[in-house]
Amino acid sequence: MTRSSRTLRVGALTRVEGEGALHVELRDGIPELVELNIYEPPRFFEAFLRGRAYTEPPDLTARICGICPVAYQVSACNAIESACGATLDADLLALRRLLYCGEWIHSHALHIYLLHAPDFLGAPDVIAVAREHREAVLRGLALKKAGNRLMELIGGRSIHPINVRLGGFYSTPTRAELAPIAEELRRALDDALATVAWVAGFDFPELTVEHELLALSAERYAIEDGVIARSDGPGFAVAEFSEHVRETQVPHSTALHATLDGRRHLTGPLARYTLNYDALSPLAREAATSAGLGRECRNPFRSIIVRAVEVVYAVEEALRIIESYQRPVRPFVDVEARPGVGHGVSEAPRGLLYHRYRIDDDGLIAEADIVPPTAQNQAAIEDDLARVVVAAGGLDNAALTAMCERAIRNYDPCISCSTHFLTLTVNRR
Amino acid sequence: MTRAVVVGIGNPHRRDDGVGPAVAARVAARRLPGVRVIDCAAEPAALLDAWAGAPLAVLVDAVSGGVPGRVRRCTLGELARSGALSTHDLDPAQTYDLARALGCAPEQVAVIAVDTADTGHGPGLSPAVAAALGEAERAVLGVLGAGILGEGILGEGEEPGDQQP
Numbered sequence: 001m002t003r004s005s006r007t008l009r010v011g012a013l014t015r016v017e018g019e020g021a022l023h024v025e026l027r028d029g030i031p032e033l034v035e036l037n038i039y040e041p042p043r044f045f046e047a048f049l050r051g052r053a054y055t056e057p058p059d060l061t062a063r064i065c066g067i068c069p070v071a072y073q074v075s076a077c078n079a080i081e082s083a084c085g086a087t088l089d090a091d092l093l094a095l096r097r098l099l100y101c102g103e104w105i106h107s108h109a110l111h112i113y114l115l116h117a118p119d120f121l122g123a124p125d126v127i128a129v130a131r132e133h134r135e136a137v138l139r140g141l142a143l144k145k146a147g148n149r150l151m152e153l154i155g156g157r158s159i160h161p162i163n164v165r166l167g168g169f170y171s172t173p174t175r176a177e178l179a180p181i182a183e184e185l186r187r188a189l190d191d192a193l194a195t196v197a198w199v200a201g202f203d204f205p206e207l208t209v210e211h212e213l214l215a216l217s218a219e220r221y222a223i224e225d226g227v228i229a230r231s232d233g234p235g236f237a238v239a240e241f242s243e244h245v246r247e248t249q250v251p252h253s254t255a256l257h258a259t260l261d262g263r264r265h266l267t268g269p270l271a272r273y274t275l276n277y278d279a280l281s282p283l284a285r286e287a288a289t290s291a292g293l294g295r296e297c298r299n300p301f302r303s304i305i306v307r308a309v310e311v312v313y314a315v316e317e318a319l320r321i322i323e324s325y326q327r328p329v330r331p332f333v334d335v336e337a338r339p340g341v342g343h344g345v346s347e348a349p350r351g352l353l354y355h356r357y358r359i360d361d362d363g364l365i366a367e368a369d370i371v372p373p374t375a376q377n378q379a380a381i382e383d384d385l386a387r388v389v390v391a392a393g394g395l396d397n398a399a400l401t402a403m404c405e406r407a408i409r410n411y412d413p414c415i416s417c418s419t420h421f422l423t424l425t426v427n428r429r
Numbered sequence: 430m431t432r433a434v435v436v437g438i439g440n441p442h443r444r445d446d447g448v449g450p451a452v453a454a455r456v457a458a459r460r461l462p463g464v465r466v467i468d469c470a471a472e473p474a475a476l477l478d479a480w481a482g483a484p485l486a487v488l489v490d491a492v493s494g495g496v497p498g499r500v501r502r503c504t505l506g507e508l509a510r511s512g513a514l515s516t517h518d519l520d521p522a523q524t525y526d527l528a529r530a531l532g533c534a535p536e537q538v539a540v541i542a543v544d545t546a547d548t549g550h551g552p553g554l555s556p557a558v559a560a561a562l563g564e565a566e567r568a569v570l571g572v573l574g575a576g577i578l579g580e581g582i583l584g585e586g587e588e589p590g591d592q593q594p
Contacts, residue, residue, distance in 0.1 A: 125523075126527060127523065127526045127527045127530055128530075130527055130530035130531050131530045134530065134531055134532065137527075137530075137531060138531060141474055141477065141531075144474055145474065145478070148474070
């Protein structure tokens, strides 16, 4: 019997957000080492939030990500409003959800068309895709633009919106101001349905994952808030999040790894969809069915379809909110500082995003804790990689490496988001 | 009708990286007919939109290294490519390739590059780069004048740079 060993390395992952690398070592086809190396420098957000005013985390944490700033703003608002005992008016919550729909549309369209589709079309990048599938890429860009426009309109600008504050917004649009975006969204709904049909035609490698699923759940498909649901048992209160989801350091990554009650778990589109299928709109469910999805989706390669279905939902939801929109009677409710601890969650495009703050007697942030989805998903990604290299072991090194990169891009990992914290240990002799 | 687009590329919160938007602001203040001036940060789709339908695009961008304050005209091909595509790194040359593949690229693209001294955190240009703003602006106006000569983009008898914003 001959023994063989193979080492696969990708020095810098492409078509992901942030800086990461991959290292796999195989012996006789069995993975001995699978590491997603996140080497993007840590960013220390939780440390420099300490001592800042309780009103500041929505703006400061938005800077963690240029793709999903609204997720950071909303989770931060939810946590601090909860600590201060503030309750938002229903119309302000609807406007917050509308803004968040814009982020889902733009972020998902970006990933589907510019970053993920090339994997299914045998193309190195979106430029090559555009040469063969011009209409599709134009459709993706139009869809992304509709999401960006919605963010500009409600948030003041599409990257790092400036109109969000504790308790609501600095100013709210009139009904008339929303009319043009409704027109654009009606066209976007056609584009979103066409997107589902387009990605449904791709070929998907077989892979079924058993990670426990974790997502928010609500009466409507969970976006801007919800209660915590999980696939293998009853959910738990948001305030108990850090008792169940624990972060640990691993040597090969500047991002923390998280586990759910000591086990690997998965958050993001597959978890959201599977735990909230019944909350989708009839049109989104119909699109999912026509694309071959059932009530559950546990193949990460099919996450591109789930994202496309979620775009249909987000566009429809945005239109629903705009149709019943009346300008709120006040742009924000007062949020008075109150010492204590607040927990906040929302569904970022990449999954559940948790924030916790402790506010001191002077209204300053005494502690901050942020658990982003990509940090939670790292163990699941590494497990998927191990399965993929076993299943696709017959491929040559280049093809197997490409397959591994695809397994990572299935998660739309946001590496910049996940490296906001690192505990520094200094050994002195 | 838009006959030319001037795009200031860069982040004004990274010192000299803000030279592109600073030059663009000076050109914008001239309110030249048919010339649209925009700032563009890292968002690739924004650049695609910005120059779609315009025959001429002039990009003003900071270049690290070199002689601080030196102003050069170059082509997109001469700009260093960042290599891999990611959400943050669709550089201008890649964006142009994408625009060409989609059939919405400007016919002509010129780049005015300004060498930087300091791209650290914070607003404000270094003295060398601040002193080069006038020259960079004249370079942009020169391209606009040459690119659309005879179409009166610059006023009758007007020379590039003879008007202060």
